[in-house]
Amino acid sequence: MPVKSMRDAINDALHLEMARDPSIIVLGEDVSGGAGGTSGEREASGGIFGVTKGLLPRFGDHRVIDTPITESAIIGAAGGAALAGLRPVAELMFADFVGVSLDQIFNQLAKFRYMFGGKTNCPAVIRLAMGAGMNMGAQHSQTMYSMLTSVPGLKVVIPSNAYDAKGLMITALRGNDPVLFFEHKALYPRKGEVPDGAYTIPFGEAALVREGEHVTVVALARMVPFAEKAIDALAKDGITCDLIDPRTTSPMDEDTILESVENTGRLVVVDESNPRCSVASDIAGMVAARGFHSLKAPVQLVTAPHTPVPFARELERAYVPSPTRIEAAIRAVMKD
Amino acid sequence: MPVKSMRDAINDALHLEMARDPSIIVLGEDVSGGAGGTSGEREASGGIFGVTKGLLPRFGDHRVIDTPITESAIIGAAGGAALAGLRPVAELMFADFVGVSLDQIFNQLAKFRYMFGGKTNCPAVIRLAMGAGMNMGAQHSQTMYSMLTSVPGLKVVIPSNAYDAKGLMITALRGNDPVLFFEHKALYPRKGEVPDGAYTIPFGEAALVREGEHVTVVALARMVPFAEKAIDALAKDGITCDLIDPRTTSPMDEDTILESVENTGRLVVVDESNPRCSVASDIAGMVAARGFHSLKAPVQLVTAPHTPVPFARELERAYVPSPTRIEAAIRAVMKD
Amino acid sequence: MATPPIHPTTLAPLTHEQLLRAYRQMKTIREFEERLHVEIQTGEIPGFTHLYSGQEAVAVGVCELLSDADYIVSTHRGHGHCIAKGCDVVGMMKEIYGRHDGLCKGKGGSMHIADFDKGMLGANGIVGGGQPLAVGAAIACRNRGNGTVSIAFGGDGSSNQGTVFEAMNLAVVLKVPALFVWENNGYGEHTGADYSVGSRDIAGRCRGFGMPAEVCDGSDFFAVFETMGRMVARARAGEGPAAIEARITRFFGHFEGDPQLYRAKDETKRLRESMDCLKIFRARVTAEGWLEAGELDAIDSEVLALIDRAVAEARASSPPAEADLYADVYAEY
Amino acid sequence: MATPPIHPTTLAPLTHEQLLRAYRQMKTIREFEERLHVEIQTGEIPGFTHLYSGQEAVAVGVCELLSDADYIVSTHRGHGHCIAKGCDVVGMMKEIYGRHDGLCKGKGGSMHIADFDKGMLGANGIVGGGQPLAVGAAIACRNRGNGTVSIAFGGDGSSNQGTVFEAMNLAVVLKVPALFVWENNGYGEHTGADYSVGSRDIAGRCRGFGMPAEVCDGSDFFAVFETMGRMVARARAGEGPAAIEARITRFFGHFEGDPQLYRAKDETKRLRESMDCLKIFRARVTAEGWLEAGELDAIDSEVLALIDRAVAEARASSPPAEADLYADVYAEY
Numbered sequence A, B: 001m002p003v004k005s006m007r008d009a010i011n012d013a014l015h016l017e018m019a020r021d022p023s024i025i026v027l028g029e030d031v032s033g034g035a036g037g038t039s040g041e042r043e044a045s046g047g048i049f050g051v052t053k054g055l056l057p058r059f060g061d062h063r064v065i066d067t068p069i070t071e072s073a074i075i076g077a078a079g080g081a082a083l084a085g086l087r088p089v090a091e092l093m094f095a096d097f098v099g100v101s102l103d104q105i106f107n108q109l110a111k112f113r114y115m116f117g118g119k120t121n122c123p124a125v126i127r128l129a130m131g132a133g134m135n136m137g138a139q140h141s142q143t144m145y146s147m148l149t150s151v152p153g154l155k156v157v158i159p160s161n162a163y164d165a166k167g168l169m170i171t172a173l174r175g176n177d178p179v180l181f182f183e184h185k186a187l188y189p190r191k192g193e194v195p196d197g198a199y200t201i202p203f204g205e206a207a208l209v210r211e212g213e214h215v216t217v218v219a220l221a222r223m224v225p226f227a228e229k230a231i232d233a234l235a236k237d238g239i240t241c242d243l244i245d246p247r248t249t250s251p252m253d254e255d256t257i258l259e260s261v262e263n264t265g266r267l268v269v270v271d272e273s274n275p276r277c278s279v280a281s282d283i284a285g286m287v288a289a290r291g292f293h294s295l296k297a298p299v300q301l302v303t304a305p306h307t308p309v310p311f312a313r314e315l316e317r318a319y320v321p322s323p324t325r326i327e328a329a330i331r332a333v334m335k336d
Numbered sequence C, D: 001m002a003t004p005p006i007h008p009t010t011l012a013p014l015t016h017e018q019l020l021r022a023y024r025q026m027k028t029i030r031e032f033e034e035r036l037h038v039e040i041q042t043g044e045i046p047g048f049t050h051l052y053s054g055q056e057a058v059a060v061g062v063c064e065l066l067s068d069a070d071y072i073v074s075t076h077r078g079h080g081h082c083i084a085k086g087c088d089v090v091g092m093m094k095e096i097y098g099r100h101d102g103l104c105k106g107k108g109g110s111m112h113i114a115d116f117d118k119g120m121l122g123a124n125g126i127v128g129g130g131q132p133l134a135v136g137a138a139i140a141c142r143n144r145g146n147g148t149v150s151i152a153f154g155g156d157g158s159s160n161q162g163t164v165f166e167a168m169n170l171a172v173v174l175k176v177p178a179l180f181v182w183e184n185n186g187y188g189e190h191t192g193a194d195y196s197v198g199s200r201d202i203a204g205r206c207r208g209f210g211m212p213a214e215v216c217d218g219s220d221f222f223a224v225f226e227t228m229g230r231m232v233a234r235a236r237a238g239e240g241p242a243a244i245e246a247r248i249t250r251f252f253g254h255f256e257g258d259p260q261l262y263r264a265k266d267e268t269k270r271l272r273e274s275m276d277c278l279k280i281f282r283a284r285v286t287a288e289g290w291l292e293a294g295e296l297d298a299i300d301s302e303v304l305a306l307i308d309r310a311v312a313e314a315r316a317s318s319p320p321a322e323a324d325l326y327a328d329v330y331a332e333y
Ligand SMILES: Cc1ncc(C[n+]2csc(CCOP(=O)(O)OP(=O)(O)O)c2C)c(N)n1
Pocket: B029, B069, B071, B093, B097, B100, C050, C076, C077, C125, C126, C127, C128, C154, C155, C156, C157, C158, C159, C185, C187, C188, C189, C254
């Protein structure tokens, strides 16, 4: 099977689906890049992370739309276009920029279908690059998905690898609800096997990344490879884990988590977000309510601290949950 | 002791502190009302909910500032004024409007102190009227505090009664951090004993509203009187509860909750928010991690459903957690 | 139909039928709102409601230029836009009463009425929420290449919102057929437009964004129709966005229950005399001999009957079923 | 000091000392940035960095009009503003290296440098994040009644952001001494300003908001100083907000590592010849006889030594302690 980066896998999905469905448009800042200006190339970037590369030359500027720096209008335009029958894919660039467009996301797109009594869909996909690890400081390193997971009407997708990213993106593009698609910046270059053709991965179905007996580990995005590292390190001590990647946090595959906890009795949740009202605490709370009788030990939450993301390399390294911290949490949950 | 509505108690706090501290300013849409226009009264409203009434005539329009409809600029101006040495109180009117100003709240005000290495404070108070119950529909009825509780750097205050509201507001106005002050619209007219003078209530100290043996109930804002109703109804069956009102969700008084759960072994969390990544799940997750060995039964979460707030009276009534549902949850947690 | 077109405007011939419809629409909006003002006192209508009385000529002057294939996006004060765009009046009334068979099944209410078959993309509870949406719909119009347009209604207050400015700039950049209709009724809530609009010139500010913008008398249907007509024609021809600022007034408070202390005591009374679009329209069309008073009177009675029926049906209808609370959050989940 | 004031501008006399300082500031910014461009290749500097080279005359032309009691608010491309406002160059370099003794203890980095003693309220990673803050600081200035002003720097790209428009309108409404400096360097990231600014006229759009706005050559210190000087003088006199649009260019890419495919191959080379504010300044002051070449050369060497020292100290310094991760989230919690 071809080996592709997560960046290219998402790019694949966009190319395939835009060719298939003429109602899909892409819009955002520098999604092609090079509009206006003096005399450089018209497609100068293909998205600041290169994810929308090649779309402008292929589909033209009525479908691949460079915008000014105007996030509320980008998301709003995506919403309006969706109401008017298109299938927009809006790039917000950094997830940290949700703040300048949140109303459109959570009060508009998320609520249209409900407020209007089911009389419309809002098939818009919003792409957000998230996560720490590149020393980009407090305003370019956040995860933001916990906030968005809380919003009824939104679907929230958080792939951890190239294969899933492509399949989940195609599902998003064929669905009829607004989807927030979170792409971890540190995963963009990570490669994996990805078929060339189109395929879909359903939302609300977790992936069982590792199977084991002693502990259930739930992890998202970049925390999945980190958890794999931790789990592999523990194998030599005979500790084995289920590693569950929910892949979407809304809908959330609660059953897979609960079934695993039934077997293991022990739960570690790993989440790069800040701890409060996080997906980590959401899962812990859900298990405390629905899987309490399976639990043999306190739930262990491995998250970023309740601090903004610091700039200095050494501080950011301490901020992001590490394989070492995950390993320690698994060992701790085994002791209780 | 004088009896005052929560609206008047907050108004009291503003009057007292503005008189004491000339650096306090108030800004927002119609905080006095009547600027411009033809020939009506200059103070036409005193805030759409009447909370800032009487401030303009007393403190003048350099300190009580009516603004256009411009929430990003309102919050941003509050942030900039705070950096420049003032103590602004910004009214966002409906909490649902955080979406048009969130960047200023969570990327700016919340992070200044940290990003700038502790070299500044940002003593800004943002007032938000929240909550369902008046059939105001999907965009004027949300709680929003779960999202904001997740943000490091913010303090989040959620009073449930007039006395607390005044004391907590004075604490907010004397503190040095950005505070989001959530006022439940349905509580504005609710009266309670409120001294005329100034007093403070520390953040991060929960109130023990009822004491009991069998179940720990944690509730916020309007859910506190609802929980009281439920608890009082259960008394006749010999079921008694601790009722804990955290009053602030950031900082959160975890210890009071954990101590109570140690005694009761049973936890019901009542939260008007949507369930996902909510304060309810946050507390449940916290107890699953830190108080697991005290728990005798699955945690019960009583929240709004994962839907927008519906308009029709009957639907909204079903949406908001009711005393009946709280009572049922307490009974359920007793059965496990 | 058989009557020859009448040319009250320099721009577009209005048929006899169109004139009658314009009057009927304005009258329907007026009676809908005046009746709501009364019915709200009964306590049977949930929530809070913003009435459009006084501004009818704007909604109707604009929407008479549109077909169902054109889009509009509305505001918290949306009843007039809905009716002008062709939404079912009975369905609207039921929605405002929170009934299961309301236009949005009772889940939206006064501030969230939409009707996609009519190109009515929704009222909006967020000031400045609609304008970016209108630009998105305008992208769809442009991409279809069928000459359709997308209109964003907004008030003077909303004209200060960042989302609105962004929408205007984006529309200019993309040269899409988005049109901004500013209903300057002098107030955003309790604050005067002369205070909140720093430049005191909404149209001028639009021009600063690089689009043509004209001011017109919002109480004169013909002025709105003609001014907006020029803008719509340009947009349909691919010449990009434009704006009009209609100077108008609202006859009621900001929302029902507003004591209106910010207004002079007799202000609305005076305005009802001088700025009533229905009176102005009637005077003009009868003076010009385009319509007979009797034709207008007949419409008056029909409209009253319609509103009576709408209220009666709304009152008689039932609320949504509780299970409906959970429906339609997602298309699939 | 003893030298009589020279009058290169119609507005304000510049002393010999001021001229020297202006040159020193511009030169310091230039060398700071050019050196960073080199040091970044070593991989020792974390994160991503936006260099200000080419735009020095704007920051310095503006900040020479200010005292520490005046405020500025900056952008992602903030090094120049910081230096011009008087931030310690060594502390800045340490911050950019992420050191414990950096201006913000290594927690902010290139995009988040602030120095409150100097009235420098912070760079900003959010485009359009700063302008509302500047209006807030301007409220403080107004309320103090001491004639201080608050400046928001912003790029052409940021001039399209809703928050920015809101800030401008609010400043006009409140008539506070907020000043908007638009550094139009032709691009926001990879997108041309001629595309992103619908009206293709940033200053004109500001005027649409009801404030005076003038265009000036951003590569000419004297043009910036004079144009901005008029605006600052009005603001200090209580006449409210104003804007300038400085036409300028950046010599490097949007961020370090940007391949700049959107630019013509030799564009920056050409611009370094025609739009170098240091060359233009030197030519003018020597031709007019205001300064000697030797004075400027001496500054050049001093600046190079300073930057050498800054880099050396930054490299030699140590990172923050891990415990510092948890510090300074709140004043108290
Ligand atoms: C983002 C946001 N801010 C504030 C409000 C509260 N609000 C509702 S309507 C309104 C005034 C709107 O004024 P205008 O745009 O002139 O419309 P009008 O009411 O005059 O029709 C305000 C402030 C809101 N709904 N949304």
